[in-house]
Amino acid sequence: MKEQKHIMTMLVDNQPGVLSRVVGLFSGKGFNIESLCVAPTMDARVSRITIVTMANPPVIEQIEKQLRKLINVIKLRDMTGPRAVKREMVLICVRAKPEFRAEILRIVDIFRCKVVDVGTEHYIIEVTGDEGKLTALINLLAPMGIEKIARSGALALYREPK
Amino acid sequence: MKLTGAQILMEVLKEEEVDSIFGYPGGAIIDIYDELEKTDIHHVLVRHEQAAVHAADGYARAKSRVGVCLVTSGPGVTNTITGIASAYMDSVPIVILSGQVPTALIGNDAFQEVDIVGITRPCTKHNYLVMSIEDLAATVKEAFYLARSGRPGPILVDIPKDITKETTEYTPGQRVKLKSYNPTYNPNMKQLKKIGKLIESSERPMIFAGGGVILSKASRELTELARKTRIPVTTSLMGLGAFPETDPLSLGMIGMHGTYRANMCTSVCDLMIAIGVRFDDRVTGKTDAFASQSQIVHIDIDPTSIRKNIPVTIPVVGDCKISLEHLNQLIDQVELGNLDQKRKPWFDQIEEWKSTNSLAYEQKEVIKPQFVVEKLYELTKGQAIITTEVGQNQMWAAQYYQFDRPNHFITSGGLGAMGFGLPAAIGAQVAFPDATVVDIAGDSSIQMNIQEMATAVQSGLPVKVVILNNGYMGMVRQWQELFYDKRYVSTCMDCAPDFVKLAEAYGAVGLRATKPEEVESVLSEGLKIPKPVIMDFVVEKEEGVYPMVPAGAAITDMLLV
Ligand SMILES: Cc1ncc(C[n+]2csc(CCOP(=O)(O)OP(=O)(O)O)c2C)c(N)n1
């Protein structure tokens, strides 16, 4: 069976050790984590965890059931598919020799991202978007030489009814 | 009313109707012991903390109640891990109360500090570190509630020493509220109706019952269903006793050492109704070949058990007892026709398989372990509570003692922890002081918690230990015999103690049988003695457990004797 990428978000009790219960479940059962984000919600007693994972359908079913079984997981939703908005932020440190600077700035402009730091030999670019946009940008910048990259991991929210 | 943490703990234990605790003291829990002494709660002082948990396990399973143990911080609680892991695998409701260093020292690598919440996270249903006395009562109540509800399991509560001494206002009878925990007890009726239809149309149905039936006290409902639909029943090791084994509809146990007919049934059945099971690999063998021609119905309270190992036609999440009650009512409205006639070809087939008596053995000059278990069954009239160690002894106990009632067979099924049987027997004896409780043991396993003989003697618990002494780690030796060209590496127990003298050294009674004709007299003498007794049966050294399905093979590929 084919592995697919799934993005899941869950509301959890904002208590010590809850993140390790979630992460421990993934490592203990051999599930994969591609990215992970955690932060409190508007209710300080509740945090939101977003996890991107790769697995085939039966394993996805197990992951969901196992997560729901954790006492501290209040609510879980699979955000895969068009019904949720997904975004990730990336900081890219790209080499910026004088002869490439104009080209890099043009790309930054087209992708509507920002240069947030300028050095003699580099730019740091901040970009937010869905996976497709980020991959396209990274592919364009790669030939100039990407020195460092920091990705936030994906976030997702379900679209409210229109 | 202002109470100390230790006093609050006692109040909660009384509210939870705890009558017995298995424990071992230490610096971090002196205050708790000091208060425990003032209550009516019966404390059983074990000799090793692993045994405290196994004993709580035996108590919980014999009595269908939450078992409780109390241990100190650091080494006290690290010693409990095997017990906790075993209870977790077998879904046994236990609350483990552990002492911890004072809150101010946590994280400092203080003397006897371990991160036990971290260590036990993957082998508890849930666990807690109490960081404020204000949380103590609610946390312990929550622990009991979680242990016994839904799919039961062990819950650990780690209590720092300062919290046991501090005081706070205590309000009795607080209620547990958990917004994120809501086990599904009531099954989906549409799914149950579909099961009713399948029962109506199937020609070769079978029921496969597991430990969940015993945990939810659903044996009566299961028996009713089987009898009125005339469906034969097999059980897993954990399910032994969920359905009377002496009933003509019983197929015996399924799996690696299951009966020939139970395993053969899986290969041609057209409907398998699985209740309270989790399709362990020791049951299914090669999963692709398991019940491959069958529709599978799976009823379980834990959704993660469903479709984890085996694809299922009709999944039902719900409590086994409630689901079976509903199913029985539905069946009453279905016109099933003349079942005896309809099932005749199926029962004829099963009868034919039964004639391959896969449990046959011959008692010659040397004592056969199977013979000892059969004699024990006879002499106790099938009424004893049997616990087991792990290995061949465990399988012979499962195969040759017939269990007609639930809560009478107590074994470390999922974990297979040697050293389980004696402390579990102690726990069961505490639960039922007047019952005959027998640990069917191996000569190697018994040495893993033999020190508990002292516990039994001190607490006046007349448990009986029947050692099937083959001088080997028999089960491992059997694998070496069959799959490693008889290279018996490190499995010969050459240097064993004299178990009779050992029993006497502990202040118990020791008896020995070396010839078949002594078996009955030793057993009946030993069973009569109102004290702990070790009975050492010197049995055939290289006897094997059969039938046997090699690991990973289809369960119909059985090696017979
Ligand atoms: C704690 C533990 N260690 C190792 C094993 C692996 N093991 C399974 S059965 C067995 C042999 C048990 O020997 P014995 O108690 O004499 O029982 P027999 O099989 O001979 O009846 C061993 C070593 C285990 N199950 N548990």
Ligand SMILES: [Mg+2]
């Ligand atoms: Mg042995």
